[in-house]
Amino acid sequence: MxxxxxxxxxxxxxxxxxxxxxxxxxxxxxxxxxxxxxxxxxxxxxxxxxxxxxxxxxxxxxxxxxxxxxxxxxxxxxxxxxxxxxxxxLVRSFQITSVFDELSVLENLQVAVQRGQHRSYGFFHASASDRLAREAALEVARRVGLEKVAHQLSSQLSHAARRRLDVGLAIACRxxxxxxxxxxxxxxxxxxxxxxxxxxxxxxxxxxxxxxxxxxxxxxxxxxxxxxxxxxxxxxxxxxxxxxxxxxxxxxxxxxxxx
Ligand SMILES: Nc1ncnc2c1ncn2[C@@H]1O[C@H](COP(=O)(O)OP(=O)(O)OP(=O)(O)O)[C@@H](O)[C@H]1O
CATH class of the missing domain: 3.40.50.300 (P-loop containing nucleotide triphosphate hydrolases)
Known part of the structure; x- marks a missing residue:
């Protein structure tokens, strides 16, 4: 690389x-x-x-x-x-406003992956790209230690878990x-x-x-x-x-x- x-x-x-x-x-x-x-x-x-x-x-x-x-x-x-x-x-983490409270941890990560997606999977068509984004989001959830709460609403996270989600959102943008x-x-x-x-x-x-x-x-x-x-x-x-x-x-x- x-x-x-x-x-x-x-x-x-x-x-x-x-x-x-x-x-x-x-x-x-x-x-x-x-x-x-x-x-x-x-x-x-x-x-x-x-x-x-x-x-x-x-x-x-x-x-x-x-x-x-x-x-x-x-x-x-x-x-x-x-x-x-x-x-x-060049990505900044801890912009708390970028977390959507009404979405789950995984959905938030998927949105972030898709935002950064044109750099990596832009040549795939939409459904393949959705699947890849979901897989990438899961991988990020694992990476930041949130896989067990991946399906929880972001609004229900503890302060520390939310900060890990912030890091995850940034990482998702590669x-x-x-x-x-x-x-x-x-x-x-x-x-x-x-x-x-x-x-x-x-x-x-x-x-x-x-x-x-x-x-x-x-x-x-x-x-x-x-x-x-x-x-x-x-x-x-x-x-x-x-x-x-x-x-x-x-x-x-x-x-x-x-x-
Ligand atoms: N939007 C703004 N308008 C006017 N002055 C500002 C604004 N944002 C910051 N400042 C001033 O600019 C200076 C630098 O602020 P900044 O927040 O970047 O410092 P910092 O090192 O991050 O501080 P802290 O450690 O307290 O977070 C300070 O004097 C602050 O009062």
């Missing part, structure tokens, strides 16, 4: 150059440059209001950047709408780079552990950009960490480099002191 080849050759999954976004007078993203290697979990951390969610929204295309370039395995994504980025393999916004939010210790294991398992297939406040999860998962402060990149490095970085410690200490 091209993606595996890319991972093996150390290719950049995502390159971000000079990305900028202001809300009125407030610069939420200031000239952000990022290089995210294929097959890695790359965490984005930073104090509240640092611009992490804004950055993910700019990458997914939910927000239009004021300036800058975004490349997915060398292919320009800037200037493309969100759906075109999804089709190219991402090459998965953007995850606080996957551990609102989870207990054990549920977080399960989510960490799930994200760890995804690394074999894709690249993950992870925004997360739970530092235990970040340190367990990340190959590289980028620290954002006031919309700008303060530092990028390995877990050990970031933990030892005096400027990073100061940025967090500064936050604690003001709270």
């Amino acid at each position: 091209a993606h595996e080849h890319a991972a093996a050759s150390g290719a950049q999954a995502l390159s971000v150059r000079g990305l900028k976004k202001s809300y009125g007078g407030l610069a939420a993203t200031r000239d952000v440059h990022l290089e995210i290697a294929a097959g890695q979990v790359h965490a984005i951390i930073g104090p509240n209001g640092a611009g992490k969610t804004t950055l993910l929204s700019l990458l997914s295309g939910a927000l239009a950047a004021d300036a800058g370039e975004i490349y997915l395995f060398g292919q320009a994504m800037h200037g493309h709408a969100e759906q075109a980025r999804v089709a190219a393999g 991402p090459r780079v998965l953007l995850m916004d606080e996957p551990m939010a609102g989870m207990g210790h054990e549920e977080s552990g399960d989510m960490i294991a799930l994200i760890q398992s995804l690394k074999q297939e894709l690249t993950v950009v992870l925004v997360e406040h739970d530092m235990d999860a970040v340190f367990a998962l990340a190959d590289r960490i980028t620290v954002l402060v006031q919309g700008a990149v303060l530092a990028t490095g390995s877990v050990d480099e970031i933990r030892a970085n005096a400027e990073v410690k100061l940025a967090y200490l500064g936050e604690e002191e003001t709270q």
Whole structure:
């Protein structure tokens, strides 16, 4: 597969150059440059209001950047709408609104598979394509540990199961780079552990950009960490480099002191 080849050759999954976004007078993203290697979990951390969610929204295309370039395995994504980025393999998870409460887990996954289908099974006619979509949806349900509740209504899921469904919906779109916004939010210790294991398992297939406040999860998962402060990149490095970085410690200490 091209993606595996890319991972093996150390290719950049995502390159971000000079990305900028202001809300009125407030610069939420200031000239952000990022290089995210294929097959890695790359965490984005930073104090509240640092611009992490804004950055993910700019990458997914939910927000239009004021300036800058975004490349997915060398292919320009800037200037493309969100759906075109999804089709190219740049997919954001945890957009809770994308779950249809009145559909079962499996039906939700099937809708997501069919949305991303033109990339893979577009040449089959409708009924064969429906069957393949259902099989693919079942496979995704297994993949995220929801096979036992596959026929339950999505509205009946626990919080943790719903978050797994969010991951499943994103995987169903066959991402090459998965953007995850606080996957551990609102989870207990054990549920977080399960989510960490799930994200760890995804690394074999894709690249993950992870925004997360739970530092235990970040340190367990990340190959590289980028620290954002006031919309700008303060530092990028390995877990050990970031933990030892005096400027990073100061940025967090500064936050604690003001709270
Ligand atoms: N729609 C908006 N309009 C105006 N300002 C906004 C908007 N969204 C975010 N901001 C501001 O932009 C800055 C960055 O916000 P953002 O949500 O991206 O940060 P964050 O790092 O994700 O924060 P948190 O960790 O609290 O989720 C903050 O100062 C925030 O108040």
